[in-house]
Amino acid sequence: MIALVDYGGNVGSVRKAIEYLGAAADVIRVQAADAAARLRRAEKIILPGQGHFGVMAHALAESGLKADLSDQLAAGTPFFGICLGLQVLYEGSDEAPGVAGLGLLRGPVKRLQPVPAPQRVWGPASGTKVPHVGWSQLEIRKPASRLLRGIPDGSFFYYCHSYYGPVTAETCAITEYGSPFAAAVERGHVWAVQFHPEKSGQAGLQVLMNFLNL
Amino acid sequence: MLAKRIIPCLDCRDGRVVKGVRFVELRDAGDPGELAEAYNREGADELVMLDISASREGRATLLDTVQRVARRLFIPLTVGGGLRTIDDAERLLGVGADKVAVNTAAVEKPELVRELAARFGSQAVVVAIDARRASPLEAPNWNLGSFESTPPLPSSRGRAEGVTAKVKQPSWEVVTYGGTRRTGLDAVDWARRVESLGAGEILLTSMDADGTQQGFDCELTRAVSTAVRIPVIASGGAGTPEHFAQVFLEGAADAALAASVFHFDQYSIRRLKEFLRRRGISVRL
Numbered sequence: 001m002i003a004l005v006d007y008g009g010n011v012g013s014v015r016k017a018i019e020y021l022g023a024a025a026d027v028i029r030v031q032a033a034d035a036a037a038r039l040r041r042a043e044k045i046i047l048p049g050q051g052h053f054g055v056m057a058h059a060l061a062e063s064g065l066k067a068d069l070s071d072q073l074a075a076g077t078p079f080f081g082i083c084l085g086l087q088v089l090y091e092g093s094d095e096a097p098g099v100a101g102l103g104l105l106r107g108p109v110k111r112l113q114p115v116p117a118p119q120r121v122w123g124p125a126s127g128t129k130v131p132h133v134g135w136s137q138l139e140i141r142k143p144a145s146r147l148l149r150g151i152p153d154g155s156f157f158y159y160c161h162s163y164y165g166p167v168t169a170e171t172c173a174i175t176e177y178g179s180p181f182a183a184a185v186e187r188g189h190v191w192a193v194q195f196h197p198e199k200s201g202q203a204g205l206q207v208l209m210n211f212l213n214l
Numbered sequence: 215m216l217a218k219r220i221i222p223c224l225d226c227r228d229g230r231v232v233k234g235v236r237f238v239e240l241r242d243a244g245d246p247g248e249l250a251e252a253y254n255r256e257g258a259d260e261l262v263m264l265d266i267s268a269s270r271e272g273r274a275t276l277l278d279t280v281q282r283v284a285r286r287l288f289i290p291l292t293v294g295g296g297l298r299t300i301d302d303a304e305r306l307l308g309v310g311a312d313k314v315a316v317n318t319a320a321v322e323k324p325e326l327v328r329e330l331a332a333r334f335g336s337q338a339v340v341v342a343i344d345a346r347r348a349s350p351l352e353a354p355n356w357n358l359g360s361f362e363s364t365p366p367l368p369s370s371r372g373r374a375e376g377v378t379a380k381v382k383q384p385s386w387e388v389v390t391y392g393g394t395r396r397t398g399l400d401a402v403d404w405a406r407r408v409e410s411l412g413a414g415e416i417l418l419t420s421m422d423a424d425g426t427q428q429g430f431d432c433e434l435t436r437a438v439s440t441a442v443r444i445p446v447i448a449s450g451g452a453g454t455p456e457h458f459a460q461v462f463l464e465g466a467a468d469a470a471l472a473a474s475v476f477h478f479d480q481y482s483i484r485r486l487k488e489f490l491r492r493r494g495i496s497v498r499l
Binding site for chain 1: 215216217257310415
């Protein structure tokens with residue numbers, strides 16, 4: 001069983017994708033009384049997320065699930081974070097100053113900076129707008145990453161975010177949007193992506209499948 | 215760089231996909247679930263579903279249709295048509311839509327755009343604008359002063375000014391209820407307004423071009439796209455791959471939407487994208 005941690009965001013589309021790939025998902029609301037027990041039983045854990053860093057970090061902390069999650073990560077249960085689920089692995093975020101993340105990756109999550117289009121010959125896309133919404137290319141830094149098996153360098157993935165994780169030693173792929181940011185990270189049994197694999201067509205399903213097959 | 219998006223549109227009526235020329239003369243184009251899956255496979259970047267059911271019964275089938283489409287779709291899905299309230303939006307998002315599109319309801323109650331954005335985030339809110347080119351005779355009743363106006367001043371530069379003053383600025387009026395009702399709103403002004411209210415994206419349909427397959431209205435698309443900082447999806451008039459290249463290069467569109475050319479197998483999305491890439495346009499292949 002794959003635990004799908006629901007902190008109040010919409011996990012429906014991730015669940016749909018996992019089930020489409022033939023796996024069973026246990027959607028665990030963070031407030032659920034038996035959340036910790038179900039998390040401990042999970043083979044693998046997925047933390048999808050869209051929304052506010054502070055809201056997610058608080059929801060995890062207040063429910064007590066943050067400690068359980070950290071325990072599971074320390075115990076080696078494979079973990080996959082999506083979007084905000086990647087950002088929460090960092091120490092903190094400029095989106096919610098003073099609120100601690102899980103602290104597995106160094107540095108604060110930062111806000112994307114819009115780059116104005118100098119001349120709008122090519123339309124708005126010649127600059128970069130915030131939020132970053134749409135299809136951007138992956139630049140693979142660690143081709144050996146098991147999460148990215150079968151994903152050609154330069155593949156497009158679907159993004160929707162205003163904040164980004166800085167590139168660290170754990171970054172296995174980056175995307176350029178104004179500046180380079182961590183698109184996929186890997187540290188031991190912990191993986192995470194900034195893009196939405198559940199909305200990225202065939203390439204996205206491949207990444208999810210890679211995680212399910214680990 | 216962000217890829218330019220190609221978006222097939224499913225106009226749905228009573229649970230079936232239909233497509234009309236200038237919003238009338240509907241032809242049946244197939245089962246929404248099957249079409250959606252085929253487009254997903256072919257490399258569509260997103261999918262838009264617009265409900266054009268005339269009856270209450272027809273509209274009631276929409277949620278079921280959306281759910282059926284969303285189940286096997288792994289790209290973003292936008293749903294619109296007849297959406298009037300926050301509750302309508304919540305139901306659509308609940309059955310698998312990623313974004314909702316509002317049109318007539320936004321014109322009648324602009325605050326709805328703000329409320330939708332506050333509740334679901336701007337990324338989930340698309341404002342659909344149907345625009346019709348105003349004829350030069352009836353054009354200048356909004357935006358006083360920005361159209362052909364005063365005669366040239368008798369100065370040393372009078373001659374040059376006289377030339378520019380004769381050039382008529384084109385303008386477009388927002389229409390609602392599937393193009394049957396005029397609003398008196400200028401399309402560019404309305405686009406700026408909905409951006410400030412929190413719209414995440416604009417789906418811009420030229421009512422003059424829609425269904426004709428004679429090409430997008432690039433002038434309209436460019437006017438709106440350069441007036442706002444949110445993405446603009448151009449719609450209406452796609453007939454050939456060249457039309458798509460034009461609307462990206464000349465129209466400054468971020469995405470292009472089409473229905474008939476894809477439903478009736480005139481050419482595949484993959485072939486279209488290969489063509490666009492050869493023209494130097496960034497697309498996801």
